[in-house]
Each structure stands twice: as structure tokens, then as C-alpha cells.
Amino acid sequence: MLSKATLSPPMSESPIDIKDVHEALKSIIDPSKGTDILSADQVKSLSIAGDRVSFVLEVDPTRGEAMEPLRAAAQRAVEAIDGVASVSAVLTAHAAAGEAKPSKGKGAPPDLNLGGAMPKREAPKPTALPNVKRVIAVASGKGGVGKSTVSANLAVALAARGQKVGLLDADVYGPSQPRMLGVAGRPSSPDGNTILPLRNHGVTVMSLGLMVEEDEAIVWRGPMLMGALQQMLGQVQWGTLDVLLVDLPPGTGDVQMTLSQKTEVAGAVVVSTPQDIALIDARKGIDMFNRMNVPILGIVENMASFACDSCGKVHHPFGHGGARAEAEKLGVPFLGEIPLDLSIRVAGDGGAPIVAVEPDSPQSKAFWDLADSLIALETGPAH
Numbered sequence: 001m002l003s004k005a006t007l008s009p010p011m012s013e014s015p016i017d018i019k020d021v022h023e024a025l026k027s028i029i030d031p032s033k034g035t036d037i038l039s040a041d042q043v044k045s046l047s048i049a050g051d052r053v054s055f056v057l058e059v060d061p062t063r064g065e066a067m068e069p070l071r072a073a074a075q076r077a078v079e080a081i082d083g084v085a086s087v088s089a090v091l092t093a094h095a096a097a098g099e100a101k102p103s104k105g106k107g108a109p110p111d112l113n114l115g116g117a118m119p120k121r122e123a124p125k126p127t128a129l130p131n132v133k134r135v136i137a138v139a140s141g142k143g144g145v146g147k148s149t150v151s152a153n154l155a156v157a158l159a160a161r162g163q164k165v166g167l168l169d170a171d172v173y174g175p176s177q178p179r180m181l182g183v184a185g186r187p188s189s190p191d192g193n194t195i196l197p198l199r200n201h202g203v204t205v206m207s208l209g210l211m212v213e214e215d216e217a218i219v220w221r222g223p224m225l226m227g228a229l230q231q232m233l234g235q236v237q238w239g240t241l242d243v244l245l246v247d248l249p250p251g252t253g254d255v256q257m258t259l260s261q262k263t264e265v266a267g268a269v270v271v272s273t274p275q276d277i278a279l280i281d282a283r284k285g286i287d288m289f290n291r292m293n294v295p296i297l298g299i300v301e302n303m304a305s306f307a308c309d310s311c312g313k314v315h316h317p318f319g320h321g322g323a324r325a326e327a328e329k330l331g332v333p334f335l336g337e338i339p340l341d342l343s344i345r346v347a348g349d350g351g352a353p354i355v356a357v358e359p360d361s362p363q364s365k366a367f368w369d370l371a372d373s374l375i376a377l378e379t380g381p382a383h
Ligand SMILES: Nc1ncnc2c1ncn2[C@@H]1O[C@H](COP(=O)(O)OP(=O)(O)OP(=O)(O)O)[C@@H](O)[C@H]1O
Pocket: 140, 142, 143, 144, 145, 146, 147, 148, 149, 150, 171, 174, 176, 248, 249, 250, 302, 303, 338, 339, 340, 341, 342, 343, 344, 345, 346, 348, 349
């Protein structure tokens, strides 16, 4: 039987035969149906890029997390194929048509969807967010390179330039935006179903950090992550936005994949520090966005230089120019250099990004330039 699983064209010659992948997936039987997952058309967005395979496993929304062993088995089966270096298998739940989420009708925001069942109204293809002109992801391969700092400053700078800006903190592992943008308190929900985001420095903000207690430990599993992220995208009353920035966790995991599969992402800004180790990871991130058909808007080099107060010299603790060279090599725009400076860190920790507190400082200049480049780039068609 011909599978309806879709296969994106590989970016480069791949040692992996699609038939082997199909065979491996055919060996996995969904116990709830008694049929194999490939014949049952549960495998979506199957993609092979070099030695990496990625796919989405669609399951009954009422079973959600219970299907995690099936996902793991499918992943293992594909991992066992000769020549496969890594497999990304993501669980998703398809929406049953016509189902509506019951409204709690109270002031409390809806609980985070941690049970694995996905919010309804889900479509198999990326869909545009209503009233949001463009979604821009801020990403990096390596952690701690400054995504959240760049997102916060860029959001404030774009808002100051007259854009209607939302900032979604999608870093489930370490949400930073409540602290960086100085918002606190659990968001309210007048209808018990949609969530009212918070607002500061002209930016509409929503963060998973606002939905869970600060010391609440959550072990995120694939389906929980996807449910929570989709709630943040679909149930938050973002209003009319020119741009929704999404501050991503580091790497190329479930959050990045879910975002680009579920939502039309106009482009990604990749943040890197100049040294090789960060650039290698940045390249992986860029490769993932390419596979997900998300355009790379450009690379930003953070912590590019350090002006020493005592000796007056400019130092380059992480090297210099690596990100610019990488951008040239990859043929993507270079969006500027941000200095390493104590004032940037202090402002971020204090809840008011440097462009808000010292807009005319040399440290802020790079963020203004970045905002202006993004406005000039006119990313993607407006919906
Ligand atoms: N240009 C800079 N100058 C000084 N400090 C900076 C700069 N950029 C980031 N920092 C500081 O470095 C730390 C890490 O930055 P940030 O949280 O923005 O990185 P991240 O890439 O979002 O990290 P994670 O991967 O954990 O989400 C923060 O304390 C931040 O204030």
C-alpha cells in the first residue's frame, strides 16, 4: 500500500534509503488500532537530511502521552537503520473535527496542557496566527549565547520604532523573559479559556515561566511540550501584532520542530558567539530551519567585543568575526555585532533591557541596528 507519509526532498545526497525507513516504521504496530503506523497514515512530515531522519507521529488526542512508548519504539526502529546518525520523532495529536474546548468561565487562566492531549483546532500544515503579520524565531544551537537578551532588546527596540510587538518565551527549560522584561504574576483569563498576556516596555509578553510556579519542577516530555507551546500560540490573546518574536530554547529539539510545523514562521534570527564551538551548533540550527522551510533572516554575533574600562582597549574574549564569516559562507545576512558589556547583563537582570534604560548608549546601538535591519528586510508576505 502506498503510504501518504510525505517526504521532503533531501538537502544533500543521503546514504539512507527511504524504503528502509518505511520498512522500519511498518514494523511498529499501534496497539490501540492493531495496524502499523505507516499503513495507518500516522507518520507525517517524514524528512531525511543527510544522515538525519525526522518525522511526526500523529496519535489520537485522547491518548496523548500514553502513546509515548509507541513514539520511542518508532524512533528506535529508525535509529537501528544503517547509516542513520540521529532521529527526531515527535508525537502530535490530530484534532477531531468540530470539537470545542469547554470554557471554565472563571477568571483563572486555563491550566497548562500537560496531559499530552493537544489543543483543538490543530491543522496538519503550518497555519498563520490570526492578526499576527509575522512570527520571527530567535534561535541558537548552543545555550547561553544571548538569545533571550537579543529577543528582549529587539522586542523593545521594534516597539519603540512603532511596531506592535509580542514576545513569546518558549524556553520551557529556563524561561527568562519574565525577569528580563520585568513582568510577574499569573496571567488572567476572563473567559477561563483564553489567556491575557502581560505587557511592559511596549511589548506584549507571554512566558511559560508565568504559568508554572518558579520552583515547580516539570519534566517536559514531547507531547506536553507541544501542547503547552500550542496553548501559548493559540490561546493567548496576542491582539493585532506586526511581529511575534519567539525566544526559543537552545538546540534543535521538539520546541523548534513544533513551532515550525504548527505555525507559519516568517524567519529565524540565529544568535551565536564568535567562537567555533558556538558556530558549529549555530550551523546545526540553521540546517534544521532549512529542513523545516523556515528562512534564515540572518546571524547576530553576540559578545563580539569587550571594551575594557581600565586599559581602554577593545578585547575579543570569544574571538571576533566568526559569525560574520559564517553568514558569508552560508549566504545569509549578517545582522550585526553586540558587545559584551556588564550594562547589558545588569539591565536584563533588572527587568528593563538596555535599549529601554540607556537607549543612546553604544551598547544599545547594535540592537537598534538589528531592529532596523529586520524592519528593512520585510520578512515574508504579510497575511
Ligand atoms: N552582550 C552581552 N553582554 C553582557 N552579558 C550578556 C550579553 N548577552 C547575554 N548576556 C548575559 O549572558 C547570560 C546568558 O544570556 P541569555 O540568557 O540571553 O542567553 P540565552 O541564549 O537565552 O541562554 P539559554 O540558552 O539558557 O536560553 C545572561 O546573564 C545575560 O544577561
